[in-house]
Amino acid sequence: MGIRIYNTLTKKKEDFIPIEPGKVKFYLCGPTVYDYFHIGNARPFIVFDVFRRYLEYRGFDVTFVVNITDVDDKIINRAHRENRSPADVAEEFTRAYFEDLEKLRIRRATVHPKATEHIAEMIALIRKLEERGIAYRLNGDVYYNVEKFPDYGRLSGKKLEELQAGARVEVDERKRNPLDFALWKAAKPGEPAWDSPWGKGRPGWHIECSAMSMKYLGPDFDIHAGGEDLIFPHHENEIAQSCGAGSAQFARYWMHNGFLNIRGEKMSKSLGNVLTVREILKQISPEVIRLFFLQKHYRSPINYSEDILEETERAWRRLQNTYGELLQVENIPEDEFLAGKLPDRARAALQELAHHRSAFEEAMDDDFNSARAIGHLFEIVKLANRILAEGKPEGERAYVLSRIRKTLEGYDSFLSLLRKEESPATSGDFEKVMELLLEVRNSLRKKKLFDLADEIRSKLHEMGYQIEDRPDGSVWKKMS
């Protein structure tokens, strides 16, 4: 059973067949580094990070490219406003971008190319388009003539005539078609500029993705992803540029994530409702943010609110709690012989695990349906808790729990939802002192000095440690 992907280009789910068997060439539109990225920006970063790692889990060799747009109007505007250089702004927020990625447990891409380091490639691409009569010069600018590309509008499902009818009124009259877009912009005073055959200037926004994806992935590659707002014009223009310059098809599969709304509106600077990941991470742990996105299908619109995140936090706690328990169980390696001698009860549990395993992977294979997959993940959690509740985790119970733990850890290689350090630790001075404290507290409880025992518990709770008195003894956990 193979992987299926909903392709924006065909508006259908298709079997995923990579150009080169076993290898996936994958491009994601990255950030424009003019500010900290917000929770809406985080969605594609997280979901496509998981998808990339899932492809690796399924055995593909993935080359993952995520660009950094470090030359752009918004960067220049901010630099002017703050009286510093655009390069300085770009550098600050590039650094911040990587810091935030790391906090969110997003793995680095294979390459993170920067636009400013690929000016030569962009110029070469524009020259090629010019040679082929697809691009034309206009007072130091260079434009792409959309009429030269018959497929223009295919990705976004728009027709050239309709687009023209709805185009903005204030168009540059000298352009051959109102939809022609800038490949190269002539330098204006105070803007970063590079030498080119057309004089000093800077590249248009769309050309960088064409140039960098083609450089690192070749003229034709497998997957191109991004937010759904990029379908038009950005991705439409990328296709036009790349195919105009010699790609047969450019990207084969186009994946677009749905938008995140806040109070029913999209998150944007102009609406003043932007919440940066940085800000949210002060309250909420990264795993919760990941789970928040993964519990929904990547193409659906989602609503952000504090309440929903708190709800997600409680769900995440359930998952983490169980994993913490599993870490306490003796790990018994997989063993065919042992497995053959298991009693029916354990055998049934393993069968249930196998069922959820295949259902989980089936869901992930089906257009990356992480929401359905997470449902099965919680079924596995329930199974683990049921076994844990049956009695001491020894013998066949430990064997089954070990299989469950391995399953969860395998999935966590791409989900990154679990924390290893949050389990009650078993070594170190701090841990020893804590054990001692719990022993003392239990003596108090035996003597029915509950006021004192409860005070210790609530004080520890205030400090961020949770105490649980279970039938087989007391345990402590670090919270959040």
Added chain:
RNA sequence: GGCGGCGUAGCCAAGUGGCUAAGGCGACGGUCUGCAAAACCGUUAUUCGGCGGUUCGAAUCCGCCCGCCGCCUCCA
């Protein structure tokens, strides 16, 4: 105006022609506990925005209506 999406329990959310409509949060009852916490067991949508139609059979397909949103301009 053109194009597209969405509306499933108190809330979040899968499911797109046929097994009992996943899963999570919450709530309620029970088990355990000195009390909690965690966990387990059980209950919580005879029905999928509304009205018609197609079909042996529809949340799923078609039509109309109501409500919400996105894109068409920089935007994840």
